[in-house]
Amino acid sequence: MSNATTISAPAGVPFIEITREFDAPVEAVYRAHVEPDLIKQWLGPRGYEMTIDRYDVSSGGGYAYTHVNGDEAYRFRGVFHTARENELIIQTFEFEGFPDTVSIESMTFEALEGGRTRLTGRSVYPTQEARDGMVDSGMESGVNDGYERLDELLAG
């Protein structure tokens, strides 16, 4: 059985919080978030193909990628404010379908006993409408898919 993903989007505030544990060491989970060849094996919904133009996880670095699902292409980009190995990534996030609506995300990596890892994500949207729209877009199944695919990658 896979680990549960907890997604919290409280009413009336523009936050989404995600907590997920992994049966793998923090170094492996972090690496899967920074190496493009690994990222494209798990990030996003099953069945989507991910092409990466740039993925430079460093303070001042940035990323740009496209998720392709049949005829549909979804492009994303952002910059990294903080990248602290095996600890913390803080980045901006923009879906080019909603230009100039830019959120900020932090991902905290925490080593647990038994070589396991807890990942805590927090996304903050520029408006309540943008947060609510993201929740309504079906992001939950995309996140669940992605972390199950990450489980498979980490086990492989």
Add this chain to the structure above:
Amino acid sequence: MSNATTISAPAGVPFIEITREFDAPVEAVYRAHVEPDLIKQWLGPRGYEMTIDRYDVSSGGGYAYTHVNGDEAYRFRGVFHTARENELIIQTFEFEGFPDTVSIESMTFEALEGGRTRLTGRSVYPTQEARDGMVDSGMESGVNDGYERLDELLAG
């Protein structure tokens, strides 16, 4: 009489919105936000000295500066997600006194009739506590001071 600065920080949401008009063209107001030699003449409270380590307003660029007030030094840094000349800047913001508490700010520059400009700023904090702390820190007088200094620079 100087133009009024409107600062809005609604209860229970992590936003600060600032609106300010300037008696100067949008090109001049934008330039004062991107050229380090101009920025350090107005950004921050009166009586503070600003030293700039880096100020590169471009998508993927970043900034780092210090405000010095007598024996006290306050260091800030961030990265730019978007920089669209005379239109829009979106950047992250971190005060190193509260490490890893990173907000995201957008500044919209709008040309008005008569060669005037409206600047609309929106800051989004990662927690309600961080937003409330920023409001309680006396940021309002710093913002008012800064924009009055900017008026003087634009008139000079």
